[in-house]
Amino acid sequence: xxxxxxxxxxxxxxxxxxxxxxxxxxxxxxxxxxxxxxxxxxxxxxxxxxxxxxxxxxxxxxxxxxxxxxxxxxxxxxxxxxxxxxxxxxxxxxxxxxxxxxxxxxxxxxxxxxxxxxxxxxxxxxxxxxxxxxxxxxxxxxxxxxxxxxxxxxxxxxxxxxxxxxxxxxxxxxxxxxxxxxxxxxxxxxxxxxxxxxxxxxxxxxxxxxxxxxxxxxxxxxxxxxxxxxxxxxxxxxxxxxxxxxxxxxxxxxxxxxxxxxxxxxxxxxxxxxxxxxxxxxxxxxxxxxxxxxxxxxxxxxxxxxxxxxxxxxxxxxxxxxxxxxxxxxxxxxxxxxxxxxxxxxxxxxxxxxxxxxxxxxxxxxxxxxxxxxxxxxxxxxxxx
Numbered sequence: 009x010x011x012x013x014x015x016x017x018x019x020x021x022x023x024x025x026x027x028x029x030x031x032x033x034x035x036x037x038x039x040x041x042x043x044x045x046x047x048x049x050x051x052x053x054x055x056x057x058x059x060x061x062x063x064x065x066x067x068x069x070x071x072x073x074x075x076x077x078x079x080x081x082x083x084x085x086x087x088x089x090x091x092x093x094x095x096x097x098x099x100x101x102x103x104x105x106x107x108x109x110x111x112x113x114x115x116x117x118x119x120x121x122x123x124x125x126x127x128x129x130x131x132x133x134x135x136x137x138x139x140x141x142x143x144x145x146x147x148x149x150x151x152x153x154x155x156x157x158x159x160x161x162x163x164x165x166x167x168x169x170x171x172x173x174x175x176x177x178x179x180x181x182x183x184x185x186x187x188x189x190x191x192x193x194x195x196x197x198x199x200x201x202x203x204x205x206x207x208x209x210x211x212x213x214x215x216x217x218x219x220x221x222x223x224x225x226x227x228x229x230x231x232x233x234x235x236x237x238x239x240x241x242x243x244x245x246x247x248x249x250x251x252x253x254x255x256x257x258x259x260x261x262x263x264x265x266x267x268x269x270x271x272x273x274x275x276x277x278x279x280x281x282x283x284x285x286x287x288x289x290x291x292x293x294x295x296x297x298x299x300x301x302x303x304x305x306x307x308x309x310x311x312x313x314x315x316x317x318x319x320x321x322x323x324x325x326x327x328x329x330x331x332x333x334x335x336x337x338x339x340x341x342x343x344x345x346x347x348x349x350x351x352x353x354x355x356x357x358x359x360x361x362x363x364x365x366x367x368x369x370x371x372x373x374x375x376x377x378x379x380x381x382x383x384x385x386x387x388x389x390x391x392x393x
Contacts, residue, residue, distance in 0.1 A: 010143055011174050012041035016048070018146055019074065020155060024101065025049060026066040026262060028059040029076030033166055034105035037176035039076065042087040044179050051290065053151050053254070055284025056081030060088040061251035062286075063100045065223075065258020068151045068243070068384055069266075073100045075163075079107050079125045080118060089132060089163065091247025092255075095113040097388050099157035102165040103139065104129075109169060110243030113178070139168035161377075163287075186288050189325040189348055190351075192344070194335040195360055202336050202362040205300055205388035211338055212271065212298060220267040221259055221387060225252040227307030227343065228365050229300060233271065233370040240386040244379055254295060257283065259387070260292035266347075266390055267294050272317035274301040284356075288328030293352040297324070298345075302363045307318050310363060331355035 015038075018342065027042050028051040043052040053059035055313040059198055063073040077085065090271070092098070108114050108122020119251050121128075128203055129136045135156050140146045153164040203211070209232055216222075223243045224230040230244035245252045256270035279286075299320050307313045324332040331351055333344045348355045374381065 009141055009174050010146065012037045012176050014205055015140070015146055016041060017201045018150055019101070021114070022072070024074055024149065026063065026071040026073045027051070027076065028053055028073065030056050030059060030078065032078035032107065033103045034107070034170055034172070035076055035106035036084065037173045040176045041179040043181065046326040054286055055280065056084035056282055057088050057251065057287065058283050060085050060093070061254025064088070064092055064098050064257040065096050065255040066262045068273065068380065069259045069262035069387055070384070074103060075100045076103045082125060082128060087360055088248040088251050089134070090244070092251060093163055095247065096380045097377040098380065099161055099231050101153060102134065102163045102164045104165055104167055106167050106169045112170060126167070134163050134165050136165035136167055139166040142224060147301050151157045159202055185291055187291070187328055187330050189329060190217070191321060191325050191329045192333045193321060193323070194337065194340045196337050199362050202360055203338060204304065204364040205229065205361050206236065206366060207339065208300055208359055208361050209233055209236055211341050211344065215342050216269065216335070217349065219390065221254050222268045222269045222271060223259070224257040224271045225273045227273065228369065229271055229273050229343050231264050231340045231369055231371050232365060233388055235366070236368055240382045243331050243383045244375055250276045252276060253283040254280065256295060256297070257292060258313065260295040261290060263387060264292065264294055265319065266387060269296045269298060272297060274298045274299065274303060275305045275313045277320065278313060278318065284327040287354045292354055295354045296348055297354065297356045299358045299360060300361050302361045304363050306363055306365065320358040321356060329354045329356050332357040336360040
C-alpha cells in the first residue's frame with residue numbers, strides 16, 4: 009500500500025495537472041487527495057465516456073491528463089478510446105480499478121468484468137501494468153507508462169487492486185455556484201421554413217469573431233463545416249458520438265481565456281445529456297454550446313430522434329447554464345449569437361433546423377491526428393496564451 013501523495017507528487021513532477029473521472033471506492037483516497045490539493049485540478053464527470061472526452065479536450069489545450077474509473081466503466085469508455093484517442097493519437101494515463109478480482113470477495117455485478125478487464129485492455133491495444141503498491145515500484149512503473157505514451161501517442165492503463173492506496177479523508181468539497189439563467193425562446197416556424205444545417209453553419213461562421221476554438225460533432229456537422237471552411241481552429245470530432253461537448257468543456261476548462269464553441273447535434277447531445285450538468289456545475293465562462301436540431305440522425309439515413317419532445321434550452325437552464333436561448337430564423341440566430349458572444353457563459357443556443365444536406369457531401373481529407381496537431385498549434389498561438 010502506498011500514500012496517494014507519494015504517487016501524485018511523482019506524476020506532478022512529470023507534468024500531469026488535469027484529472028477527470030468517475031469515482032470508485034478503490035479510488036477514494038486518490039481522488040480525495042486530488043480534490044483537497046488546490047494546485048491540482050479534478051473534474052468529476054457524469055460518465056466514464058464523458059471523462060475520456062474531458063481529458064482529450066484538456067490534452068488539446070496542452071495539459072497532461074489522468075483519467076480514472078472503476079473497471080465496470082471501461083465499457084463506457086470503449087467508444088471514445090477507440091474512435092477518438094486512437095485516430096487522433098491522444099494519450100492519457102488511465103487508472104482503472106480492479107473490482108471483481110478473482111479470489112477477492114466482491115459484488116456479483118463485478119464478477120465478469122473482473123475476469124475479462126485485462127483481456128479487454130489487450131483487445132483495445134492499451135498497454136497496462138498493475139498500479140504500484142510499494143513506494144519502490146512507482147518510478148519504474150511511471151517510466152514505462154511515459155515511454156509508451158510518448159512513443160505511441162495513445163493511452164496507457166494502470167490497474168488498481170483493492171487497498172493499493174492508503175486512506176485519505178476528504179476535507180474539502182467545492183460548492184456549486186447557482187446562477188440565474190437568461191432564457192429566450194424564439195421558435196414557432198414550420199419545419200420547411202427553417203434553415204438547413206449548411207445554412208446555419210454559414211450563419212455561425214459569419215457571426216463569430218474567428219478567434220474561437222470550434223469543436224464540431226461527428227457526422228454531417230463536421231463534414232459540412234469542413235466543406236464550408238477548413239480552418240486550423242476547427243476540430244472535427246469524427247467519432248465518439250456525444251463527446252464533442254465534453255471535449256469542448258475540457259478545452260474551455262483548461263484555457264479559461266480562450267473562447268470555445270461546440271457545434272452539437274440533437275442525436276449526439278441526447279446520447280450524453282449528463283455533460284450539460286457537468287458544464288453547469290463547473291461554469292466555464294468561455295463556452296458557447298450551439299445545438300443544431302433537425303430531429304433526425306441525418307448521417308445514417310434520417311431516423312427520428314426524440315428531440316421533437318425535448319426542449320434543450322430549458323434543459324440547459326435547469327442544468328445551470330447562464331444563458332439558454334432557442335431560435336430558428338436566420339436573423340434571430342444571428343442576433344442571439346452576437347448577444348451570447350458578449351455574455352459570460354456557459355451559454356447554449358438551440359437552433360431548430362430542417363433535415364437535408366448537400367448532395368455528394370465529402371469528408372475531411374485531413375487526417376484526425378493532423379487536425380489535432382494544427383488545432384493544438386492554434387491554441388498555443390492564440391492571444392493571451
